[in-house]
Amino acid sequence: MSNANLTRLAITATLHCLTGCAIGEVLGMVIGTALGWSDLGTIALAVGLAFLFGYSFTIRPVLRSGVPLRTAVKVALIADTVSIGVMEVVDNGVMLAIPGAMEAGLTSWVFWASLAGALAVAFVVTVPVNRALIARGRGHAVTHQYHAGHGQHAGHDAGQHEGRAAAGHADHGEHAGHAGHGAEAGHADHAGRDTGHADHAGHDAGRGRR
Numbered sequence: 001m002s003n004a005n006l007t008r009l010a011i012t013a014t015l016h017c018l019t020g021c022a023i024g025e026v027l028g029m030v031i032g033t034a035l036g037w038s039d040l041g042t043i044a045l046a047v048g049l050a051f052l053f054g055y056s057f058t059i060r061p062v063l064r065s066g067v068p069l070r071t072a073v074k075v076a077l078i079a080d081t082v083s084i085g086v087m088e089v090v091d092n093g094v095m096l097a098i099p100g101a102m103e104a105g106l107t108s109w110v111f112w113a114s115l116a117g118a119l120a121v122a123f124v125v126t127v128p129v130n131r132a133l134i135a136r137g138r139g140h141a142v143t144h145q146y147h148a149g150h151g152q153h154a155g156h157d158a159g160q161h162e163g164r165a166a167a168g169h170a171d172h173g174e175h176a177g178h179a180g181h182g183a184e185a186g187h188a189d190h191a192g193r194d195t196g197h198a199d200h201a202g203h204d205a206g207r208g209r210r
Helices: 003-034 039-063 069-097 109-135 139-209
Strands: none
Touching: 003 039, 003 069, 003 109, 003 139, 039 069, 039 139, 069 109, 069 139, 109 139
């Protein structure tokens, strides 16, 4: 795989993790801050929700490939644990490093600007981590086979459907051919009968003249 492809896959995988992590992180920070929890309690809640949402974003597409829930959970754990872990360490480390960020209220621009900046830094740091994992066949690389299998399954079903449709059209044409053949035979038989009636009438007319 080329370096450019690896980088693109790493960026896509990191954005995938960032979406789930950002939802959990923001929700945890908002809840903890609104309830007046300590920094440790707020961060613990944010990290827990970030892992929960991050894993769920991977489990859903894997489940659509037809695997059991238990297998999908294992795939998500293998694919996302390192990525989410790095992202959460960096994100919360930046939040703690910014003076007053954790203490700022939900209506303060300092809180939201600090959280957005922390997530951006976490994204930049996590991209090379995911790139290294994918290059070794780990991380999000383990989910590709399930996505490909789902596509192959869909293509197989579509091919079977098209094959059945084509067979149906062929059968319809064959039945139409049989019907046409029967109609032609009927016309020929009818014509033969008309000819027989004409011969019989001519024979009767000849006998009358005699």
